Amino acid sequence: MTRTESVMGAIRAKIASGALGVGDRAPSIRGCARSLGVSPSTVVEAYDRLEAEGVIQGRRGSGFYVARADAQPLSIAPIEETREHDLDPFWISKQSLDADPSLAAPGCGWLPSDWMPHSALRRGLRGLSRAPERVLTQYGSTRGAVALRRLLQARLADEGVAAGLDQFLLTGSGTQAIDMICRLLVRPGAVVLVDDPCYFNFRALLQAHDVQVVGVPYTAAGPDLAVFEQRMVEHRPQLYITNSALHNPTGASLSPQVAHQVLRAASAHGLTIVEDDIFADFEPTPSPRLAVLDGLDRVIRIGSFSKTLSASVRCGYVAARPDLIERLVDLQIATNFGGPSPLAAELVAAVLGGGGYRKHMDEVRRRLVRARTEAIARLTPLGLQPWVRPRGGFYLWCRLPEGQDSGLIARRCLAEGVMLAPGDTFSVSQSAAGFLRFNVAHMGDARIFDTLRRAMAG
Amino acid sequence: MTRTESVMGAIRAKIASGALGVGDRAPSIRGCARSLGVSPSTVVEAYDRLEAEGVIQGRRGSGFYVARADAQPLSIAPIEETREHDLDPFWISKQSLDADPSLAAPGCGWLPSDWMPHSALRRGLRGLSRAPERVLTQYGSTRGAVALRRLLQARLADEGVAAGLDQFLLTGSGTQAIDMICRLLVRPGAVVLVDDPCYFNFRALLQAHDVQVVGVPYTAAGPDLAVFEQRMVEHRPQLYITNSALHNPTGASLSPQVAHQVLRAASAHGLTIVEDDIFADFEPTPSPRLAVLDGLDRVIRIGSFSKTLSASVRCGYVAARPDLIERLVDLQIATNFGGPSPLAAELVAAVLGGGGYRKHMDEVRRRLVRARTEAIARLTPLGLQPWVRPRGGFYLWCRLPEGQDSGLIARRCLAEGVMLAPGDTFSVSQSAAGFLRFNVAHMGDARIFDTLRRAMAG
Numbered sequence: 001m002t003r004t005e006s007v008m009g010a011i012r013a014k015i016a017s018g019a020l021g022v023g024d025r026a027p028s029i030r031g032c033a034r035s036l037g038v039s040p041s042t043v044v045e046a047y048d049r050l051e052a053e054g055v056i057q058g059r060r061g062s063g064f065y066v067a068r069a070d071a072q073p074l075s076i077a078p079i080e081e082t083r084e085h086d087l088d089p090f091w092i093s094k095q096s097l098d099a100d101p102s103l104a105a106p107g108c109g110w111l112p113s114d115w116m117p118h119s120a121l122r123r124g125l126r127g128l129s130r131a132p133e134r135v136l137t138q139y140g141s142t143r144g145a146v147a148l149r150r151l152l153q154a155r156l157a158d159e160g161v162a163a164g165l166d167q168f169l170l171t172g173s174g175t176q177a178i179d180m181i182c183r184l185l186v187r188p189g190a191v192v193l194v195d196d197p198c199y200f201n202f203r204a205l206l207q208a209h210d211v212q213v214v215g216v217p218y219t220a221a222g223p224d225l226a227v228f229e230q231r232m233v234e235h236r237p238q239l240y241i242t243n244s245a246l247h248n249p250t251g252a253s254l255s256p257q258v259a260h261q262v263l264r265a266a267s268a269h270g271l272t273i274v275e276d277d278i279f280a281d282f283e284p285t286p287s288p289r290l291a292v293l294d295g296l297d298r299v300i301r302i303g304s305f306s307k308t309l310s311a312s313v314r315c316g317y318v319a320a321r322p323d324l325i326e327r328l329v330d331l332q333i334a335t336n337f338g339g340p341s342p343l344a345a346e347l348v349a350a351v352l353g354g355g356g357y358r359k360h361m362d363e364v365r366r367r368l369v370r371a372r373t374e375a376i377a378r379l380t381p382l383g384l385q386p387w388v389r390p391r392g393g394f395y396l397w398c399r400l401p402e403g404q405d406s407g408l409i410a411r412r413c414l415a416e417g418v419m420l421a422p423g424d425t426f427s428v429s430q431s432a433a434g435f436l437r438f439n440v441a442h443m444g445d446a447r448i449f450d451t452l453r454r455a456m457a458g
Numbered sequence: 459m460t461r462t463e464s465v466m467g468a469i470r471a472k473i474a475s476g477a478l479g480v481g482d483r484a485p486s487i488r489g490c491a492r493s494l495g496v497s498p499s500t501v502v503e504a505y506d507r508l509e510a511e512g513v514i515q516g517r518r519g520s521g522f523y524v525a526r527a528d529a530q531p532l533s534i535a536p537i538e539e540t541r542e543h544d545l546d547p548f549w550i551s552k553q554s555l556d557a558d559p560s561l562a563a564p565g566c567g568w569l570p571s572d573w574m575p576h577s578a579l580r581r582g583l584r585g586l587s588r589a590p591e592r593v594l595t596q597y598g599s600t601r602g603a604v605a606l607r608r609l610l611q612a613r614l615a616d617e618g619v620a621a622g623l624d625q626f627l628l629t630g631s632g633t634q635a636i637d638m639i640c641r642l643l644v645r646p647g648a649v650v651l652v653d654d655p656c657y658f659n660f661r662a663l664l665q666a667h668d669v670q671v672v673g674v675p676y677t678a679a680g681p682d683l684a685v686f687e688q689r690m691v692e693h694r695p696q697l698y699i700t701n702s703a704l705h706n707p708t709g710a711s712l713s714p715q716v717a718h719q720v721l722r723a724a725s726a727h728g729l730t731i732v733e734d735d736i737f738a739d740f741e742p743t744p745s746p747r748l749a750v751l752d753g754l755d756r757v758i759r760i761g762s763f764s765k766t767l768s769a770s771v772r773c774g775y776v777a778a779r780p781d782l783i784e785r786l787v788d789l790q791i792a793t794n795f796g797g798p799s800p801l802a803a804e805l806v807a808a809v810l811g812g813g814g815y816r817k818h819m820d821e822v823r824r825r826l827v828r829a830r831t832e833a834i835a836r837l838t839p840l841g842l843q844p845w846v847r848p849r850g851g852f853y854l855w856c857r858l859p860e861g862q863d864s865g866l867i868a869r870r871c872l873a874e875g876v877m878l879a880p881g882d883t884f885s886v887s888q889s890a891a892g893f894l895r896f897n898v899a900h901m902g903d904a905r906i907f908d909t910l911r912r913a914m915a916g
Contacts, residue, residue: 098600122587
């Protein structure tokens with residue numbers, strides 16, 4: 001949004017919150033410009049447009065007065081503000097979701113279509129076309145399709161966690177799972193801990209909850225333990241949201257020692273942990289999991305099938321203590337009248353349960369090893385150094401040469417049809433301007449490296 | 459939940475909110491019992507269980523002290539409290555969503571499977587199995603499948619509203635659409651107006667938002683205008699949520715005069731209106747719509763395809779001002795990383811756009827006329843009088859004979875395998891105990907009437 005629009009938004013918010021009532025005088029042009037850190041001319045333009053909308057009315061010589069009190073955005077305001085910067089947490093989402101297909105997108109957060117198990121999905125859809133009427137037309141049960149919950153239960157059992165079917169809830173997406181957990185466990189103003197850097201949408205999500213987001217520097221073995229402890233004492237956070245395996249954006253994974261210490265600190269301070277396990281199937285062998293060590297007591301596992309099976313089915317899940325699931329069921333009825341499409345859940349179950357899925361993922365992992373090696377070989381000469389060499393997945397977190405700004409480079413590349421993922425979109429402390437996140441599965445296009453070189457040359 | 463569990467919840471909430479810190483003394487048994495209106499023995503049991511969980515610790519002679527500060531539910535609390543009453547807003551949802559199929563369910567809120575267009579759905583799924591890889595595997599655009607938004611745009615155009623494609627957003631469900639609108643426009647503690655009676659899940663949803671829900675008595679022509687005006691002056695609500703056509707639960711529809719007056723009052727007081735249009739396709743001819751008179755300025759239309767096409771596809775929509783849609787897009791990315799499954803949206807578009815849908819709905823409306831006539835013929839002898847004779851849809855809002863309590867009757871019938879919808883689950887003022895909502899499409903089972911007669915005889 002433009003600065004003018006953000007001024008308009010600020011005034012609307014004041015009106016909606018009751019801080020300004022009908023007939024009240026709006027802040028003076030100068031005062032408003034000062035407090036919002038914009039030029040007076042921006043405020044003048046904003047007030048003109050608000051007047052055109054009938055929200056405020058100018059009186060000759062005596063400023064502007066509120067004319068109409070419309071309901072206006074409140075909880076969204078923090079997000080709106082970030083929209084002022086063109087590298088807000090939505091930058092990558094918008095760029096990649098609405099991208100024109102001709103765009104080269106090494107900054108994208110998922111695999112290209114032709115890497116996904118489409119023949120299994122087509123088979124699954126043909127199967128669904130013969131499903132019972134009930135599956136085709138009814139809401140389905142409050143916890144979601146039993147077939148899929150059984151598969152999730154079996155997977156957890158393989159990891160050594162014996163969980164009941166009542167400890168699983170299917171959701172519309174992994175993000176929705178975290179959103180509901182936050183609605184249940186975190187109140188506005190509370191402190192939520194995330195990794196720095198972390199998945200950019202955690203920041204967007206937490207902004208929508210009006211919570212205080214505090215970052216913990218992420219090391220190649222997990223969160224920095226000393227800082228983690230310090231944050232606990234200093235901020236008494238209610239929640240910590242993290243990826244333990246193939247962390248987004250760094251591709252690093254949690255070490256057994258760090259996992260153990262994080263849980264120790266969490267239980268000492270009464271912290272609940274959300275472990276987003278979305279990249280699990282990309283690991284050659286499973287790395288340590290907080291949910292497994294903890295046995296799903298204070299750790300909540302969430303995940304989805306968007307990265308490995310299909311982003312189009314829109315289906316996520318939560319695995320947690322039964323009492324928590326019980327509350328999430330109510331919240332999901334109240335706010336969504338149920339979870340994912342039962343058709344989607346049955347489709348996921350059909351593909352996951354089918355014999356082909358394991359073979360498919362073996363092949364994807366082999367392709368990713370090759371793609372990663374190639375990408376590193378082509379990025380290094382440009383001065384882009386992988387921060388770690390991930391043991392799986394499609395991310396490569398690369399450090400730029402001294403003095404280079406990834407935000408600037410990303411904007412230059414976008415202008416030439418190459419969408420990158422600049423570091424600061426992932427960083428709560430805005431300390432990752434020297435990094436870019438690459439998706440090695442999207443780097444076949446030769447344009448990418450030429451464009452990068454030119455952008456870095458300036 | 460049991461009373462014991464609700465006491466445990468209350469103590470946990472005090473701890474989570476910081477009202478009770480580690481080492482603090484928990485309320486005395488007597489004091490807690492008084493303030494929560496339960497028996498001391500209930501509190502004793504709750505404290506025992508909390509001690510077993512290590513949340514509190516008893517010290518001989520000096521009561522209980524907080525031992526551990528876990529994150530605990532907050533925003534959900536109001537819902538939890540209502541769970542104490544077995545006729546809370548979740549009563550019907552739980553009963554019908556998780557119902558065993560042998561149950562007769564005249565209280566259910568949707569059509570039986572065999573009334574839905576399953577052959578068109580099967581055709582649509584076969585079509586999807588041949589869709590482009592992109593549709594099968596990718597997230598899709600932030601506003602949702604263009605094919606479906608075009609159909610929605612054409613429908614609004616038929617009603618006389620010229621709206622751009624950027625005024626439509628697909629959502630995971632109609633409920634999720636309202637939930638996002640509330641997150642955007644309403645802050646905790648604000649006043650939201652609903653009809654009394656209204657769809658029970660509006661109450662559950664608004665409780666999750668911690669807003670003050672105020673009811674307006676519903677007449678056969680829409681909300682009671684005198685009371686509506688009075689509520690506006692008295693409570694200055696930010697939002698009014700209503701069904702204009704075939705109102706749930708009464709089946710009544712808005713009259714042109716009431717529609718006009720509601721909009722007049724809304725604009726005078728800066729009220730935003732959410733018009734839930736989910737029953738539109740059940741009308742023989744369209745009745746007045748607020749969104750149409752208002753031209754989507756301060757009225758937001760939402761809807762879904764769950765009642766007419768399939769509840770299993772999970773797809774809803776919002777039609778509103780472009781600036782509002784823009785904000786909803788961001789909120790939907792932040793909280794759900796997108797809308798409905800693109801597969802679901804394509805499926806809906808295929809069925810809606812297919813020639814068969816109009817014929818299917820003609821047939822459904824014919825069947826409903828017959829079913830309504832039969833139901834009335836069989837309910838009247840029992841002393842159950844339709845409050846209005848709806849011009850369409852499947853609901854029949856019936857008044858019980860003087861002195862009968864629908865809650866009591868519903869519990870008796872449930873024990874005999876018949877699920878009813880008692881009036882007070884729909885009533886903010888709890889003034890509808892003398893009513894039952896019937897679904898005329900679910901009343902073929904002869905058991906229903908015998909069971910009802912016995913339950914009413916007591």
